[in-house]
Amino acid sequence: MVLKCGDGVVPDDITLEEQRDLETIRSRKQELLQEMQRLKDEIVEVTNEIETLGSTEERKNMHRNKQVAMGRKKFNMDPKKGIQFLIENDLLKNTCEDIAQFLSRGEGLNKTAIGDYLGDRDDFNIQVLHAFVDLHEFTDLNLVQALRQFLWSFRLPGEAQKIDRMMEAFAQRYCQCNPGVFQCTDTCYVLSFAVIMLNTSLHNPNVKDKPSVERFIAMNRGINDGGDLPEDLLRNLYESIKNEPFKIPEDDGNDLTHTFFNPDREGWLLKLGGRVKTWKRRWFILTDNCLYYFEYTTDKEPRGIIPLENLRIREVEDSKKPNCFELFISDSKDQVIKACKTEADGRVVEGNHTFYRISAPTAEEKDQWINGIKAAISRDPFYEMLATRKRRVSSLKRH
Numbered sequence: 001m002v003l004k005c006g007d008g009v010v011p012d013d014i015t016l017e018e019q020r021d022l023e024t025i026r027s028r029k030q031e032l033l034q035e036m037q038r039l040k041d042e043i044v045e046v047t048n049e050i051e052t053l054g055s056t057e058e059r060k061n062m063h064r065n066k067q068v069a070m071g072r073k074k075f076n077m078d079p080k081k082g083i084q085f086l087i088e089n090d091l092l093k094n095t096c097e098d099i100a101q102f103l104s105r106g107e108g109l110n111k112t113a114i115g116d117y118l119g120d121r122d123d124f125n126i127q128v129l130h131a132f133v134d135l136h137e138f139t140d141l142n143l144v145q146a147l148r149q150f151l152w153s154f155r156l157p158g159e160a161q162k163i164d165r166m167m168e169a170f171a172q173r174y175c176q177c178n179p180g181v182f183q184c185t186d187t188c189y190v191l192s193f194a195v196i197m198l199n200t201s202l203h204n205p206n207v208k209d210k211p212s213v214e215r216f217i218a219m220n221r222g223i224n225d226g227g228d229l230p231e232d233l234l235r236n237l238y239e240s241i242k243n244e245p246f247k248i249p250e251d252d253g254n255d256l257t258h259t260f261f262n263p264d265r266e267g268w269l270l271k272l273g274g275r276v277k278t279w280k281r282r283w284f285i286l287t288d289n290c291l292y293y294f295e296y297t298t299d300k301e302p303r304g305i306i307p308l309e310n311l312r313i314r315e316v317e318d319s320k321k322p323n324c325f326e327l328f329i330s331d332s333k334d335q336v337i338k339a340c341k342t343e344a345d346g347r348v349v350e351g352n353h354t355f356y357r358i359s360a361p362t363a364e365e366k367d368q369w370i371n372g373i374k375a376a377i378s379r380d381p382f383y384e385m386l387a388t389r390k391r392r393v394s395s396l397k398r399h
Contacts (some may be wrong), residue, residue: 076110079117100131114154119162133169138177144240146174151246167192183225190223203245213238263287265372270359274352289378304341308377313370321359323366328355
């Protein structure tokens with residue numbers, strides 16, 4: 001005789017205690033099966049959540065960044081195909097202005113490839129070239145300073161016709177920014193070439209016959225719409241090139257500041273002065289928990305350094321400039337921010353700002369700078385302790 005127990009069959013010679021053990025085992029088995037099913041359901045649920053994450057903004061941004069990086073690589077191999085890829089994937093607008101902005105930022109782009117694209121004879125490329133040149137600000141710069149800035153933003157191609165188109169665009173922009181310096185754009189064009197050739201003659205070791213300043217002046221007689229340029233102007237241009245040759249961008253797509261600082265962000269911003277409240281255009285670089293600013297993108301040393309330690313940032317309204325934000329010290333109106341700047345005579349001195357007010361070109365760039373700076377601001381607990389102690393002492397003195 002046998003006894004039925006649960007789903008199984010129990011032999012008739014089993015004891016009651018053994019029957020209870022079997023029941024316990026079967027019950028536990030059922031619990032394990034239920035637990036396994038629960039885990040399977042959870043796995044399905046988590047898998048669905050992961051798939052849902054693919055449609056979130058964060059995933060979209062990650063995908064976009066990867067595509068932008070791929071577009072830059074394609075551009076460096078074939079500029080036209082790279083631009084086409086970025087346009088087809090809605091990463092770049094098919095306008096000469098948007099493409100010019102992309103080339104001007106130059107992030108991760110090979111400067112030889114930029115030069116090849118800008119020098120192309122297609123009508124659209126020529127429009128991009130002029131939009132690109134218009135992004136350069138040459139106002140109040142002498143010709144050598146302007147050429148240094150312009151020739152650092154790309155690498156001149158080897159084809160004569162491409163160089164001709166690019167230098168013609170440069171001459172038009174320089175004369176637009178500095179009316180009255182030359183009688184016509186042809187003067188600026190001819191003198192620009194003369195300066196580039198002078199740079200080669202003075203600094204190429206293979207050129208044995210180095211031109212003197214007198215020869216340089218004589219070579220450029222009569223180029224100002226039939227008249228002569230001021231001798232002082234030509235002497236200054238000569239001395240500038242003699243003292244410092246043009247820097248030629250390397251082929252790796254990174255300029256000096258980008259390579260040296262490996263910035264989190266960089267670009268042109270307006271900065272309000274400390275003692276003298278005037279706005280000045282500066283090239284800012286955000287990296288290593290510091291803000292560096294330069295007068296020109298070709299400067300070897302920054303004009304100022306602002307460590308982002310224990311600072312705060314906020315949006316502000318300014319009646320004279322749009323898209324403003326400020327760096328300031330929390331709970332302190334009169335304390336000077338720890339920073340340094342370089343004077344015109346080369347001396348490095350402490351800054352005198354109790355706050356730094358900065359204006360961005362657009363609202364979007366303002367938000368990007370604010371977010372980048374917020375992420376870079378560091379906190380020193382010792383500083384906080386010291387600030388608390390100072391406030392306490394000040395409070396005791398008042399009482």
